[in-house]
Amino acid sequence: MKARTDYDVVISGGGPVGMGLAIELGQRGIPVLVIERYPEPQPIPKGQNLTQRTTETLHFWGCEKELRAARSIPDEVGIGGLTLYEHLLSDYHYDWLNRSSVNEYYFTTNERLPQYETEKVLRARAEQIPSIDIRYGWTVESVTDHGDHVSATATRRDGAERDTVTAQYVVGCDGSRSVVRATGGIPQTQSDHDKLMVLLVFRSMELNDLLKRYPGKAFFNVLHPDLKGYWRFFGRVDVGSFFFHAPVPAGTTETDDFEALLHEVVGRPFALDIDYVGFWDLRVSIASHYRAGRVFVAGDAAHSHPPYGGYGINTGFEDARNLGWKLAARLQGWGGEGLLDSYDAERRPVFESTARDFIEFFIEDDRQFLETYDPRKDRDAFETAWNKRNATAAEVANFEPNYEGSPIVASEGGAPSARGDHRFEARAGHHLAPQILSDGANVFDRLGAGYTLLNFAPSGTVDEVVAAASREGIPLTVVEDGAPTDYGASLILVRPDHYVAWSGDDPSEGADALLKAAASAS
Numbered sequence: 001m002k003a004r005t006d007y008d009v010v011i012s013g014g015g016p017v018g019m020g021l022a023i024e025l026g027q028r029g030i031p032v033l034v035i036e037r038y039p040e041p042q043p044i045p046k047g048q049n050l051t052q053r054t055t056e057t058l059h060f061w062g063c064e065k066e067l068r069a070a071r072s073i074p075d076e077v078g079i080g081g082l083t084l085y086e087h088l089l090s091d092y093h094y095d096w097l098n099r100s101s102v103n104e105y106y107f108t109t110n111e112r113l114p115q116y117e118t119e120k121v122l123r124a125r126a127e128q129i130p131s132i133d134i135r136y137g138w139t140v141e142s143v144t145d146h147g148d149h150v151s152a153t154a155t156r157r158d159g160a161e162r163d164t165v166t167a168q169y170v171v172g173c174d175g176s177r178s179v180v181r182a183t184g185g186i187p188q189t190q191s192d193h194d195k196l197m198v199l200l201v202f203r204s205m206e207l208n209d210l211l212k213r214y215p216g217k218a219f220f221n222v223l224h225p226d227l228k229g230y231w232r233f234f235g236r237v238d239v240g241s242f243f244f245h246a247p248v249p250a251g252t253t254e255t256d257d258f259e260a261l262l263h264e265v266v267g268r269p270f271a272l273d274i275d276y277v278g279f280w281d282l283r284v285s286i287a288s289h290y291r292a293g294r295v296f297v298a299g300d301a302a303h304s305h306p307p308y309g310g311y312g313i314n315t316g317f318e319d320a321r322n323l324g325w326k327l328a329a330r331l332q333g334w335g336g337e338g339l340l341d342s343y344d345a346e347r348r349p350v351f352e353s354t355a356r357d358f359i360e361f362f363i364e365d366d367r368q369f370l371e372t373y374d375p376r377k378d379r380d381a382f383e384t385a386w387n388k389r390n391a392t393a394a395e396v397a398n399f400e401p402n403y404e405g406s407p408i409v410a411s412e413g414g415a416p417s418a419r420g421d422h423r424f425e426a427r428a429g430h431h432l433a434p435q436i437l438s439d440g441a442n443v444f445d446r447l448g449a450g451y452t453l454l455n456f457a458p459s460g461t462v463d464e465v466v467a468a469a470s471r472e473g474i475p476l477t478v479v480e481d482g483a484p485t486d487y488g489a490s491l492i493l494v495r496p497d498h499y500v501a502w503s504g505d506d507p508s509e510g511a512d513a514l515l516k517a518a519a520s521a522s
Contacts, residue, residue, distance in 0.1 A: 003149040005166040007033045007133070008331050010152045011173055012140040012180045014038075016047065016115060017299030017316035018173030019122040023061045024324030026129035028449065030331055033165060034126070035154050039136040041123070044276065045201060045243045047115035048235060049079075049219070049310025051099060052106035053401075053431065054317045056444075056498070059108050063125040070117040072238040078216030079112035085223055085375075085386070087267030088234065089210065092375075092383075094390035096221055097309060105422040105433050107444040112218055114237055115313060138163075142183040143170050145293045152180075169327060171296045173320075176285060178301035186297055187288045193306070193363075195230060195247045195282035200258055204272035205240040222265055225374065229367030230282075231308060232265045245307065247282065282306050284355050290319075290344040298323055303351040308359045315354060318401065319347055325496035334473045339408065346403045346416050353418035358399060403429040403499060410502040424486035426454075426503040432494050438483040450475025450496055456483070457490040457505065465507055 009025055011018045014036025022032045050067075058064045073079060080100075085092035099110040126132050138154045150170045155162045172180025181188065211217070222232040232246040244262065254277045263269045286303045290296060299316030323343045329335025369389065375382040400422050404414030411428040424433045435443040443454065451474060455462050459480055469476035489503035 002168060003146075003166075005149050005168055007031045007165065007167045008169070009033075009327060010035065010150070010165055010167040010170045012143070012152065012154075012170065012178075013172065013174035013299075013301070014123070014134060014136070015173060015175070015299070016118050016122055016313055017320050018171070019119065019126050020057070020061065020317055021171060021173060021298060021320035021324050022126050022132050022134075023063075023122065023129065024320055025328055026126065026132040027061070028325070028328040028332075029131055030328050032132050033167070034132065034134045035138045035140050035152070036134065036136050037139040037157055041116035041119035043114075043116050044199070044278070045114040045116070045235065045237045046199075046307065047118070047310075047313035048112050048237075049097070049099070049314075050111045050113070050118070051310075051314045052103060052108055052110050054314045055108040055111050056106055057317055057321050058121075060498075061122075061125060062128075063121050064108060066121045066124065067111060067113070067118065070121055071111065071113045072117060073112060073218055073236055074239065077218060077236065077239070079110070079218045080216045081219045081221065082214055082217045083221045083223065083389075086225070087265060088220055088222055089213075089267035090222075092386055093214075094386075097219075102422050105424070105431075107434050107442060118313075140172075140174065140179050143172075143180050143295060145184065145295055147293075150294045168331060169294045169296065171298055171323065171327075172301040173297075173299050173316075174301050176300045176304040178297060180295060181287060181297045181301050184295035184297075185292045186290075186295065188285050189288060191284040193230075193282040193284075196250055196252060197245055197280050197282050197306075198248045198252060198258070199276070199278040199280070200244045200262070200274055201237070201242070201276035202244070202262070202272045202274045203241050204270055206270040207242065207266065207272065208240045210266070210268075210270065211236075223366055223370060224265075225370045227370075229363040229365070229370060231366075233307075234265075248279075252279070284360070286348070286351060286355070290348055291340065296323060296327075296343065302347075303355075305351075305355050305359050306363075308362055311354050311358065315351055318350075321497045322347055329496075334475070342406060342408045346406050346408075349416040350401045350403075350418050353416075354399075354401075357417075357419045400430070402427075402431070405429070408501070409495075409499070426487040426489055426492040426500050428500050428502055430500055432492070432498050432500055433486075435485050435487065436483065437479075437481045439481075443479065444498075446477070446479045447494060447498065448475065448477025450477065451501070452477045452479060452494040454487075454492040454494060455480045455490070456485055456487070462491065462507055 008031045011034045014034045022034045025032050058067050081096040083096040084090045103109050137157050140154045143152045151166045153164045172178045219235040230247045235243050284305045290302050298319035326339045373382040373385045400420035401418045402420045403416045404411045409429040490505045493502040495501050
């Protein structure tokens with residue numbers, strides 16, 4: 001019997017990941033408390049590049065339309081990226097991180113806006129859901145796992161009040177210095193790049209006008225031979241407003257001449273006003289495990305990495321999507337303990353792959369290129385190598401987080417990874433691709449809140465699966481349609497987070513047993 005508690009889940013940290021997790025749980029009727037120290041989102045532009053998978057998630061969280069409306073960059077400016085050599089006005093450049101190249105494999109298209117605007121949208125949505133309580137201006141001091149429940153002690157930021165609340169589970173979404181991780185008994189490992197990074201937020205209409213030479217581009221990655229593969233990065237926040245981050249020498253302070261640095265990176269002097277200067281250490285961190293009993297971590301509390309490629313916020317949202325339905329399943333009685341364990345088994349390897357196969361790879365690949373080629377020494381060799389990079393840099397199709405080999409999907413071999421390939425074929429462990437049904441609707445418009453069985457076979461062939469779901473109390477929606485598909489199977493079992501759990505043509509192969517295993521994983 002469950003211990004009586006104040007809430008089912010307490011979430012420490014109401015940034016985008018914490019608030020997203022609250023929405024995922026709240027929409028499933030789970031009583032949630034979010035404890036967030038800042039009454040208002042902090043106006044630091046970061047986490048701007050949102051993948052198609054993220055906007056798809058916000059669609060199902062009921063706030064995609066509001067997210068699109070909050071975009072601060074005008075449509076005519078565009079949201080694409082560019083890589084340049086040595087400075088921003090260089091003659092050597094190519095398209096970079098063209099996420100729109102994989103639009104057809106997702107229900108929604110990608111987006112770009114500052115994290116604080118995304119946070120505003122999520123806060124507004126969370127406040128519409130009756131089962132979500134939010135305490136702004138509070139900070140969690142510690143958490144304790146009592147075996148049959150957890151407690152979280154929190155204080156108001158002004159020190160005027162202290163309180164302890166109880167829950168079935170607590171989730172730390174409280175950033176890279178997570179109190180939940182530290183007091184909940186979850187260690188972490190770090191890989192330090194020994195780099196001090198500066199973040200500048202500045203305004204310049206002159207730079208805005210200079211960048212009209214790059215229509216459709218909103219972020220710029222400048223490679224410089226002196227920086228050994230580490231980037232100097234510009235991003236638009238709004239018309240005439242920008243952020244910039246780059247490695248700087250140890251000992252750099254807020255009093256250094258950052259205007260001169262910006263002039264150097266742009267390639268010419270220009271008028272500007274700096275609004276913010278901040279610093280951080282460049283490193284990769286990962287929790288040794290994402291679960292310790294009734295304590296979980298997600299987002300930056302579970303993992304952090306250099307802001308190269310816009311993976312951070314998207315990875316955090318996927319943590320929330322993955323963990324949310326599993327916690328709900330356990331709390332509602334149709335999911336087992338093994339289902340909760342699968343959160344770590346699926347999400348931690350995906351982050352390790354993201355850091356290793358993409359972020360660290362970018363740094364090393366750029367370092368090798370810059371050490372090998374120099375247009376001042378051998379222009380022909382440099383241009384030949386640059387053009388080869390140009391030919392492949394826009395391709396992002398191999399970033400395809402998947403859960404092959406997960407204990408709760410029916411895949412043969414493999415292991416969860418961020419590296420994969422996009423296909424319309426329905427493969428166990430991979431994201432479901434969209435499909436237009438015979439009535440003109442998208443299959444995503446028919447997916448249920450629990451498991452969904454897509455049946456493109458003759459009617460009546462899934463009765464045994466439906467009966468098994470009913471016996472186990474597992475929520476199952478059946479979608480039957482006669483439309484031809486590219487799924488490569490007539491039966492597809494889709495998880496609540498829209499990853500494929502199983503696909504095949506013969507329900508006697510074990511779709512019913514698979515449904516029980518995928519949901520209970522006991």
